[in-house]
Amino acid sequence: MRKFFKKIIKNSRSHEDGIFFDKITKILGFKPVTIRYYKKAFTHRSTNKLDETGNPFNYERLEFLGDAMLGSVIAAHLYNEVPTGDEGYLTKMRSKIVSREHLNELGRDFNLIQFVESKVNPQHFGENIHGNIFEAFIGAIYLDKGFNYCEKFIYDKVIEPYVDIPKLEGKVISYKSLVIEWCQKEKKHFAFEVFDDTGIEDQKYFGVKLTIDQKIIAKGRATSKKKAEEKASKRAYFALQEKIDKK
The missing domain is CATH 3.30.160.20 (Double Stranded RNA Binding Domain)
Known part of the structure; x- marks a missing residue:
C-alpha cells in the first residue's frame, strides 16, 4: 500500500513538472535542459527553501545574473545600432530599456507570475516582482543554455518586439x-x-x-x-x- 501511494505522488510530481516544462518551452522557443534552474527562477524567498548544499533556493541571485545579461546584450545592440551615440546617450538609452517599468511590463506580458512559488499572498506582491522574476528567468536561460541562447532570446523576445530607439529617445524614465x-x-x-x-x-x-x-x-x-x-x-x-x- 505504501509503495502504491509513493507511486501516485511520484507520478503527480512528474505530471506537474511536465506541465511546467511545456509552458516554459513555449515561452523560450526551445527545450530547456535543466528545468531546476527555471524552478529556482520562480521560487520566492518566503518559501525558505534550501538547495542540497544548504544555500537559499530562490530567484534573488538569478535576478542579479539576469540583470547583467540583459545589460550587456542591450549595450552591444545599442553600440551597433547607434554608431553616432556617445557614452552618455548610450547609457541613458540602456537605462530606458532596462528600467523597472519596462521590465515589469515584460514580466507581465509573459505572465511569469503564474509560475511563482511563494508563501506570500499574491495580492501582497509589489509591482516590481514582475521585473524581478523576468531578470531571474534570463539568468536561468544563461545557466541552462549558455550565452548564445540567452542573447538570442533577448534579441527575439525583448529587442525586436519592444525596443524602438526613436520612440525611446523621447521617453521619460523619471x-x-x-x-x-x-x-x-x-x-x-x-x-x-x-x-x-x-x-x-x-x-x-x-x-x-x-x-x-x-x-x-x-x-x-x-x-x-x-x-x-x-x-x-x-x-x-x-x-x-x-x-x-x-x-
Whole structure:
C-alpha cells in the first residue's frame, strides 16, 4: 500500500513538472535542459527553501545574473545600432530599456507570475516582482543554455518586439529627475514633503507635495514615498511642461 501511494505522488510530481516544462518551452522557443534552474527562477524567498548544499533556493541571485545579461546584450545592440551615440546617450538609452517599468511590463506580458512559488499572498506582491522574476528567468536561460541562447532570446523576445530607439529617445524614465534638473538649471528652490501618512503597515499610503520656490506645484499619493514623489513630479512636469521643455 505504501509503495502504491509513493507511486501516485511520484507520478503527480512528474505530471506537474511536465506541465511546467511545456509552458516554459513555449515561452523560450526551445527545450530547456535543466528545468531546476527555471524552478529556482520562480521560487520566492518566503518559501525558505534550501538547495542540497544548504544555500537559499530562490530567484534573488538569478535576478542579479539576469540583470547583467540583459545589460550587456542591450549595450552591444545599442553600440551597433547607434554608431553616432556617445557614452552618455548610450547609457541613458540602456537605462530606458532596462528600467523597472519596462521590465515589469515584460514580466507581465509573459505572465511569469503564474509560475511563482511563494508563501506570500499574491495580492501582497509589489509591482516590481514582475521585473524581478523576468531578470531571474534570463539568468536561468544563461545557466541552462549558455550565452548564445540567452542573447538570442533577448534579441527575439525583448529587442525586436519592444525596443524602438526613436520612440525611446523621447521617453521619460523619471519625472522627478527631470523636474529636479530643471529646478537646478533655473536656480529654483524645490522640496518634497510628506503631508499624509495613512493605512496599515502592509497597505501604507504616503501623500507627498512638491513645492517650487515655496509654492505648491503638485501632489501625489502612493504606497511608498518614492512612488508618491514620482507621481507628484509627473503632475508638476505637465503643469510646467512649456517652461521645462524650452531649452
